[in-house]
Amino acid sequence: MQIPTPYNIEAEQQILGALLVRDEIYHDIAAEVGGEDFYDRTHAALFRTINLLVDTGKRVNAAIVLDFLQADDKGVRVKPDYIEVLMDAVIDLGDTIHYAKQVRDLARRRRWIDAAVDGITRIGRLDPLMSAQLVIDEADVQILNSSKVDVSAVRTIGEWAQLATSRAIAALDRPSAETNGIKWGLTAVDNVAGPLLPGKLGVVGGRPGSGKSALVGQAAEKFGTQAPGYIQSLEMDGEEWAIRSMSQHLDIPAWRIEHARINIADAEQLDTTARELRRLPVWIDKSPRMDIEKIRARAIRYKHKFGIKWMIVDHIHIIEPSFKRQERSDITAKAAEELKKIAKELGIAVIALAQMNKEVRSRDDGRPRSGDLMFYSSIEPHADWIIFTHRPEIAHAERKPDMTNPDSLDVKKWQDKMALLEGKAEIINGKRRGGKAYQTQECQFIGETMRFRDLGLKELPLSAAEEMARW
Structure with missing residues (x-):
């Protein structure tokens, strides 16, 4: 049975184009998606390069990305024309978070499919006298562990204080297990x-x-x-x-x-x-x-x-x-x-x-x-x-x-x-x-x-x- 591979090249292009246009949004995007979530090898290499630039305190633009793009990503090369294509593909910067979540969810589905297919294949190859339960449990762990929990982990102390205040005020009228x-x-x-x-x-x-x-x-x-x-x-x-x-x-x-x-x-x-x-x-x-x-x-x-x-x-x-x-x-x-x-x-x-x-x-x-x-x-x-x-x-x-x-x-x-x-x-x-x-x-x-x-x-x-x- 052929299972179609879920991916969205256009969404990946929107994310990379937005980062090339405005690198200030990188941390918001990185909280949702990582380089391993991109289906296209070129896109994954570009995202890792942008990540490297941000981590080293450098600005992100087309010229710098091309200079810093490493050749260790299995020989991945990016032409200058494609960088322009990515930047021109950006329609609305406000939609970038939506695209990041979509790319992350599609990557999660691919991991689920891979883990499930691998588990089924291994079970099929087992000796008929052996129990398949251990392989089933292992596949179950792989599938469920492929999930990433959505957590906004990084905020300023002022943002955390504002969040705590908002929750406390809400709890005055609606006390619940979440607040108390x-x-x-x-x-x-x-x-x-x-x-x-x-x-x-x-x-x-x-x-x-x-x-x-x-x-x-x-x-x-x-x-x-x-x-x-x-x-x-x-x-x-x-x-x-x-x-x-x-x-x-x-x-x-x-x-x-x-x-x-x-x-x-x-x-x-x-x-x-x-x-x-x-x-x-x-x-x-x-x-x-x-x-x-x-x-x-x-x-x-x-x-x-x-x-x-x-x-x-x-x-x-x-x-x-x-x-x-x-x-x-x-x-x-x-x-x-x-x-x-x-x-x-x-x-x-x-x-x-x-x-x-x-x-x-x-x-x-x-x-x-x-x-x-x-x-x-x-x-x-x-x-x-x-x-x-x-x-x-x-x-x-x-x-x-x-x-x-x-x-x-x-x-x-x-x-x-x-x-x-x-x-x-x-x-x-x-x-x-x-x-x-x-x-x-x-x-x-x-x-x-x-x-x-x-x-x-x-x-x-x-x-x-x-x-x-x-x-």
Whole structure:
């Protein structure tokens, strides 16, 4: 099957002609299109030459471009007459941005076609006994990674200030997740981590049983009422997330739902809750054994398909290596770096769950610190905020005394403290770039339904630094 190659020579000519006539518009054009996006080899060589001139601080005109045009572009040569043709082809300089976007989109389509054809060809050549899934996944990554996210990255400080002011004024009349951030639904967490903001990477850490998955699962439902998002679940099945959510909704222990220990009234409530949850724009991808490139491809796909504003990865330490014989610390560092890039490029908030080192168990109170994150030095540089879930009763339970004599003083003291700590939980601040934050906020944890509850705390206002950083 012959697939026509998408391109537009006239649009490429309009762009180059406009740059030769007025080089002041170069940065606006370069924000939309690059030399690799031009279909015609001569046009690609001309654009690269103009880029070289601008980068070296030189003016752009026909004579200088011809002098500087390099012969290393596989022998490309441009005649002076063609430069004049390009300049004469310009109809309206105001349309140049439109042509740049068109050329970029056509280049993207060519890359998609190439990746798809290459994937189909490779699948066709596979041994019939081999699985084609790996090749399909690789082609999927190539196709989705060929997309360029439209980002106006360079502005003056005055332009950024004007943009922030305009958004703030608009928020007075139309408050939304875009202007105020996405709230957690728990004042304790909002006070420590702040609302989710586009372009930010956050990390939720905690020892096993501390409730980190329960916290983000509970929050995901609240996030979904404000903006669409998705969970990349590398550890739990999608059904487990749903069972936890329904358990929290109905105060029915999750184990009863999972093992069908319910009555007719419970069944009716579960059916109603499931119907309500179906209306939430929250997607769960339970695909196992994902490397960071596949996760990035999924994020791009869901951004385009569903318009996601947030993303949760559970969890960062079980992301697969991109190639064999890769150290776990290197895998984690690459994953953290790429998750931050995903947040910035797609304009979404990203939350990654993380495990803790064993050192946290050696402390009497078992309270986690930033350095307790597994491969902390690989994660911290890329994280905008880090919080920890802590349940003191878990740490105290590990210090259970010898129960040979249940009436001993040590046993009684231990039991009294366990009763005192039951249901208590803390949200601990490990890091927060900009913005005011309490170090620790207490809350309640209901173990049977794995749900966090506030203790009547007041919400903190956002700081000026965080307002500026948001945009």
